Amino acid sequence: MIERHKHLLVPLPQGPVFKRLMAYGKPHLKWILIAFLLLVGGTGAEILGPILIKIFIDDFLTPRVFELQPLIMLGAGYLLLHVSAAVMNYSQLLLFQKIALRIIQQLRIDVFAKVEKLGLSFFDQFPAGGLVSRITNDTEQVKELYVSVLAIFVQNIVFLIGIFIAMFVLNVQLALFCLVILPLIILVMQLYRRFSSKYYAEMSEKLSQLNARLNESIQGMAIIQVFRQERRMNREFQKTNKEHHDAYFKSIKLDGLLLRPAVDFISIMTLVLVLSFFGITSLNSPVEIGVLYAFVNYLDRFFEPVNQMMQRLSIFQQAMIAAGRVFRLMDHDELAPVKQGAEDPEIKRGVxxxxxxxxxxxxxxxxxxxxxxxxxxxxxxxxxxxxxxxxxxxxxxxxxxxxxxxxxxxxxxxxxxxxxxxxxxxxxxxxxxxxxxxxxxxxxxxxxxxxxxxxxxxxxxxxxxxxxxxxxxxxxxxxxxxxxxxxxxxxxxxxxxxxxxxxxxxxxxxxxxxxxxxxxxxxxxxxxxxxxxxxxxxxxxxxxxxxxxxxxxxxxxxxxxxxxxxxxxxxxxxxxxxxxxxxxxxxxxxxxxxxxxxxxxxxxx
Structure with a gap:
């Protein structure tokens, strides 16, 4: 690749890339709002479940009051919440996925349309396999951002906000203590993003080189066989493949360190904090078992979406790097010559x-x-x-x-x-x-x-x-x-x-x-x-x-x-x-x- 195309390999800043990706959602804003409302409704229904259990424990089970009509209404309400949550979560997930697929469909069309407008001077120097990788592999990675990451992130963030609201309703002091875990989780996420972006950029480039090597080898297979170049081509392919493997393995080691283990450690420390709080409180005043159950339940529910988001950070990083590569190509200005002037002359003689x-x-x-x-x-x-x-x-x-x-x-x-x-x-x-x-x-x-x-x-x-x-x-x-x-x-x-x-x-x-x-x-x-x-x-x-x-x-x-x-x-x-x-x-x-x-x-x- 010649010098004027080197910038196509440099990753774009993730902030502008994310804004451009979100701009693709504007034509679908109406359905996004509907999906978001369904998401809020489903999340709210899930969060209210432990509140009803808390009411049952503290108002009925502990004092041994078992009035039939209130219990039936409480049970029916709990069942209704679960059914409503299931229906709304299914509907919002379906809508988000449908919107995501349409966005990726449009993105692929835009990339291919841009490639068609590029001048032959670009195709003379840029490997065909690399272009195929941008249009297929990279856009597929971006699709995973919409399908597997954004919907989960939005759902879990709404869920986490709801959990903290419920915690403040139950116990303001303890909820304030639990807020300490948010900066720790954000710190882990930032550390992961900082180190993983380098590895994923290298992975994407090596995959592009693999595709270029494959395309060249398949196109020239007759020459390779005639001149007995199979071993040399195999060595070169193995070398590029190993470089891709090494970059991928580095990302796996980073995932293993900063994703689940780090969050699990924070989860355990938070649980110790909550149990210690209730243990110390019990020395001076009685502890409401329902409140304790609700808090422990909410903590368990809190860290599950956090773990889901952390595990999808790797997909998020890969998608952002891939999107940056796609937008680099879309912003490339080496276009084919176009008409100049307002007139529309016709070729009549052919001089x-x-x-x-x-x-x-x-x-x-x-x-x-x-x-x-x-x-x-x-x-x-x-x-x-x-x-x-x-x-x-x-x-x-x-x-x-x-x-x-x-x-x-x-x-x-x-x-x-x-x-x-x-x-x-x-x-x-x-x-x-x-x-x-x-x-x-x-x-x-x-x-x-x-x-x-x-x-x-x-x-x-x-x-x-x-x-x-x-x-x-x-x-x-x-x-x-x-x-x-x-x-x-x-x-x-x-x-x-x-x-x-x-x-x-x-x-x-x-x-x-x-x-x-x-x-x-x-x-x-x-x-x-x-x-x-x-x-x-x-x-x-x-x-x-x-x-x-x-x-x-x-x-x-x-x-x-x-x-x-x-x-x-x-x-x-x-x-x-x-x-x-x-x-x-x-x-x-x-x-x-x-x-x-x-x-x-x-x-x-």
Whole structure:
């Protein structure tokens, strides 16, 4: 990961993170209030239970007064409280969980929407597995905050407040003594938060690295096996996995020290305090057994929710760290270039002009320097040059995937930055060297959810690029299922489908990034015939892999180290006897050698 992305690994302060998480609850405020009222009602019903027991002990059991009607009413009231508490607690829990799931649903949508707006410069440097971890694992951790932590925290805090109110009703002096335990519990919580945040941040980052490593290994499994890199990849995976394990184990040791044991110790000391108080009081005056029972019962009920909250502190910390990572990504400002200006120009002719364009991916080293050329309506411009000469960078800038450093790009005399994204994507067709296929069927991959493209348009586009020849031979034709990245199709078949996908849009400008580089000679012949029809009436810019395929281009630009070193037609460049001439001779020799090898193979057969 490059330097400008390092801040994505730095945890955000938990205060602002918590406020942003709570802001997601605003659309559900009405139901949150209803759930809160149910929570208060259920908690109040639970707290009143020991009061009724105290009344029974002190007013009926101790003086041995057993009047039937008051006892029936007391028993019925106790039963009613329990039933009411059960119904209200179930309802509030269901509501809180429902709200929590809707909040997480919206959070995931927001994160994914932000990722879609990020520029390609971000994806060039940030590992895909790390992004997947942010959108899935981290949001899942945040879900646990809403589902398993906040509802329990709110419920238990209300319950604790109710318990202290009941304690003050029973005995003000003893209740004041018991207040001493609150600072101790808060101190334990703060100590836990302070030390655990570091461990959980490390855990989340290591898990992100594990996902990135897995994604890279699965994507490149063929290369790993061919070059026998299984052991090395396994060692690297084990190393990252061990680092994740070590960070997790540190958090477990911290949990074991500061969660249950610490609270249990405070609980025992508080019980000793209460019993001592009643023991000392009994020396001077009688002790009400009902009050003693109620206090001990309340203390037991007090520390159970405290223990529940302490045990969920680890989930809370993990969720806050995960939320911080998610919000870091959502706040990242490396966005894709967007339209500027209030006007809505349209691409009608397709005249393309580059004026002194200079560009750098990393902000330090220029990959294009002072690039200038014009492509007239309906003309074909070919870009040739060695690897790294800047051919694909010109295509990337024309498609507005990146912001240019200096200079200007115009289409029909209008700056590229003034066009809306929908206009650019609708009027400019792009075919890459390695076409991407989506899971679905062939029709879906040609149409790509565009409702304006009918089934007839899909078939016409396939026929136009001669893809119908192999599609109709498939068992399910256009309904044939496509696996991940189209792995069940040959590279030539994938390329033909991508051609059909482009032509179904009927673009005004055609951009070809070495579109025939990965197909066989027979398929290339079909594609060349299709390209000839595709280029008619369209402005075309093509990166050429085989120079023999661009002989009829209206203009050829030869690039070297980010600069245009030669320009002209095929014949003009050959006459110059420069870099293009050398490249052509080398390819002619290579093609003749290939033909000779094919002839020898045919003779052997």
């Amino acid at each position: 393309i002009e580059f004026r002194n364009v200079t560009f750098s991916y990393d902000g330090r080293q220029d990959v294009l320097r002072n690039i200038s050329f014009t492509v007239n309506e309906g003309d074909t411009l070919a870009l040739v040059g060695h690897t790294g000469s800047g051919k694909s960078s010109i295509i990337n800038l024309l498609m507005r995937f990146y912001e240019i450093k200096q200079g200007e790009i115009l289409i029909d005399g209008v700056p590229l930055k003034n066009y809306d994204d929908s206009e650019l994507r609708e009027k400019m067709g792009l075919v890459l060297q390695d076409p991407f296929m989506f899971v679905g069927d062939i029709t879906h991959n040609i149409r790509l959810f565009d409702e304006n493209i009918s089934d007839l348009d899909v078939k016409e586009a396939a026929e136009f690029v001669h893809a119908d020849n192999f599609i109709e031979r498939l068992s399910d034709g256009y309904n044939t299922k496509v696996g991940e990245r189209g792995s069940t199709f040959s590279s030539g078949q994938r390329q033909l489908i991508s051609f059909a996908r482009t032509m179904a849009k009927k673009p005004k400008v055609l951009v070809l990034d070495e579109a025939t580089a990965s197909v066989d000679t027979e398929t290339e012949t079909l594609i060349q015939a299709a390209l000839e029809k595709m280029r008619r009436g369209r402005t075309t810019i093509a990166i050429a892999h085989r120079l023999s395929t661009i002989k009829d281009a209206d203009q050829i630009l030869v690039l070297h180290q980010g600069e245009i070193v030669e320009r002209g037609t095929h014949n003009e460049l050959l006459e110059q006897r420069g870099l293009y001439h050398k490249m052509y001779l080398l390819q002619q020799g290579a093609e003749k050698l290939e033909e000779k090898i094919e002839e020898m193979k045919a003779e052997q057969l």
